[in-house]
Amino acid sequence: MRTVVTMSFCALFLFTGCVKDVKPWEKETLAKESMKESGTNPLAKKYEEHIYFSKEASRGGNGVAGGGCGCN
Amino acid sequence: MKAAIVSFFLLTNLIAYDKGDTISDSIASYLGCNGDKVYIIDFFASWCGSCKKEIPLISKANTAIDTNKVEIIGVDVDKDINAGIKFQNKLKGENSLNFRVINDPQNLIISEFSPIGMPTLYYVKNKKVVGIITGAVDNIDEKIINDLKEME
Numbered sequence: 001m002r003t004v005v006t007m008s009f010c011a012l013f014l015f016t017g018c019v020k021d022v023k024p025w026e027k028e029t030l031a032k033e034s035m036k037e038s039g040t041n042p043l044a045k046k047y048e049e050h051i052y053f054s055k056e057a058s059r060g061g062n063g064v065a066g067g068g069c070g071c072n
Numbered sequence: 073m074k075a076a077i078v079s080f081f082l083l084t085n086l087i088a089y090d091k092g093d094t095i096s097d098s099i100a101s102y103l104g105c106n107g108d109k110v111y112i113i114d115f116f117a118s119w120c121g122s123c124k125k126e127i128p129l130i131s132k133a134n135t136a137i138d139t140n141k142v143e144i145i146g147v148d149v150d151k152d153i154n155a156g157i158k159f160q161n162k163l164k165g166e167n168s169l170n171f172r173v174i175n176d177p178q179n180l181i182i183s184e185f186s187p188i189g190m191p192t193l194y195y196v197k198n199k200k201v202v203g204i205i206t207g208a209v210d211n212i213d214e215k216i217i218n219d220l221k222e223m224e
Binding site (some may be wrong): 026 | 089115117149150181182186
């Protein structure tokens with residue numbers, strides 16, 4: 001029983017799959033222009049939103065509240 | 073069993089400097105902050121927007137401080153060292169970077185300090201962290217000068 005508990009604990013901490021804590025100094029890729037919610041062309045995004053509004057008669061709900069990076 | 077779990081958590085949190093902590097001799101000698109000055113260590117990167125805004129202000133503060141008592145050291149954490157040097161040269165060309173910079177492409181120095189955000193400034197005196205400023209701060213030059221006055 002004790003071995004099972006120990007093994008379970010080890011598995012819990014060692015085999016965490018693809019979960020990796022991204023450190024603040026490792027966010028270079030996240031800080032790229034292309035990683036912005038609007039992409040590299042904010043005008044095209046606005047245009048898309050305009051079409052969506054015209055067709056659906058609703059807007060919003062497509063933003064994000066900050067990226068947590070504090071870099072851009 | 074208990075000891076193993078406690079050790080695991082202690083080891084995973086071992087290397088992250090907070091106010092009052094003493095930095096390791098190896099990092100102190102690598103940074104060249106072994107003297108009795110107050111050392112201000114600024115971690116920045118070329119991709120960090122807030123760092124770009126702060127560096128000219130930190131350089132402005134560097135012209136106003138007594139360099140016999142205080143030294144500002146920049147640590148560029150760009151993994152692409154060429155991008156980092158290009159960024160530094162651009163700033164130097166604009167007279168916006170006037171302090172010593174150490175490149176840390178392997179992220180060894182910043183991993184030891186483990187700041188919670190970028191940019192981050194550490195005040196180090198006698199190898200002890202005496203202050204930390206994390207994140208973008210408006211008028212950081214004035215903040216640095218005020219902090220140094222308080223430390224006197």
